[in-house]
Amino acid sequence: NAGVMQNPRHLVRRRGQEARLRCSPMKGHSHVYWYRQLPEEGLKFMVYLQKENIIDESGMPKERFSAEFPKEGPSILRIQQVVRGDSAAYFCASSFTQYEQYFGPGTRLTVT
Amino acid sequence: DQQVKQNSPSLSVQEGRISILNCDYTNSMFDYFLWYKKYPAEGPTFLISISSIKDKNEDGRFTVFLNKSAKHLSLHIVPSQPGDSAVYFCAATGANNLFFGTGTRLTVIP
Numbered sequence: 001n002a003g004v005m006q007n008p009r010h011l012v013r014r015r016g017q018e019a020r021l022r023c024s025p026m027k028g029h030s031h032v033y034w035y036r037q038l039p040e041e042g043l044k045f046m047v048y049l050q051k052e053n054i055i056d057e058s059g060m061p062k063e064r065f066s067a068e069f070p071k072e073g074p075s076i077l078r079i080q081q082v083v084r085g086d087s088a089a090y091f092c093a094s095s096f097t098q099y100e101q102y103f104g105p106g107t108r109l110t111v112t
Numbered sequence: 113d114q115q116v117k118q119n120s121p122s123l124s125v126q127e128g129r130i131s132i133l134n135c136d137y138t139n140s141m142f143d144y145f146l147w148y149k150k151y152p153a154e155g156p157t158f159l160i161s162i163s164s165i166k167d168k169n170e171d172g173r174f175t176v177f178l179n180k181s182a183k184h185l186s187l188h189i190v191p192s193q194p195g196d197s198a199v200y201f202c203a204a205t206g207a208n209n210l211f212f213g214t215g216t217r218l219t220v221i222p
Binding site: 043101103 | 144155
């Protein structure tokens with residue numbers, strides 16, 4: 001009974017490159033959420049998706065960031081033209097209902 | 113605007129004693145509250161939750177109390193164990209996403 005899977009666990013990108021973060025939800029979960037955690041801060045909501053639909057992207061920057069959750073395959077968080085300020089831990093969570101969310105181990109993005 | 117606040121960044125407790133972690137929120141539309149535990153380099157682990165229709169929920173050593181009029185919730189851990197040492201986040205939701213506090217680092221001293 002695998003939990004939420006995220007890969008890669010660590011990702012290093014140079015400024016201007018693209019970062020792709022993947023998340024496979026727990027089996028049976030159709031709700032996926034992405035959060036970002038900056039050093040010494042709590043987790044901040046970015047986007048909420050169900051299969052093939054973005055439900056709420058109010059926490060996601062308008063520029064350079066996009067997310068998808070296709071019918072088949074993992075959810076992808078994509079950051080184009082990364083900048084140093086994008087360096088953070090990115091966590092994916094999934095849930096069966098909209099309440100109890102279960103988190104993956106996170107992807108630590110470092111932009112050099 | 114921080115809608116969920118944990119005003120104590122750290123707490124130290126002797127093993128066997130009670131740990132009390134506090135959390136305040138500002139949005140009266142929140143109707144479900146959760147506590148997560150987080151170790152370094154890992155994702156948050158769900159601990160316990162409470163609906164706004166209740167004022168207490170208990171699960172083993174963990175009890176969450178909700179005071180809606182004060183917009184305050186607390187997590188009690190008793191007895192505290194060294195393995196409980198971690199960062200604890202409270203979270204609240206009323207719609208699509210969780211709003212997290214900034215966390216309290218609990219250290220349980222053997």
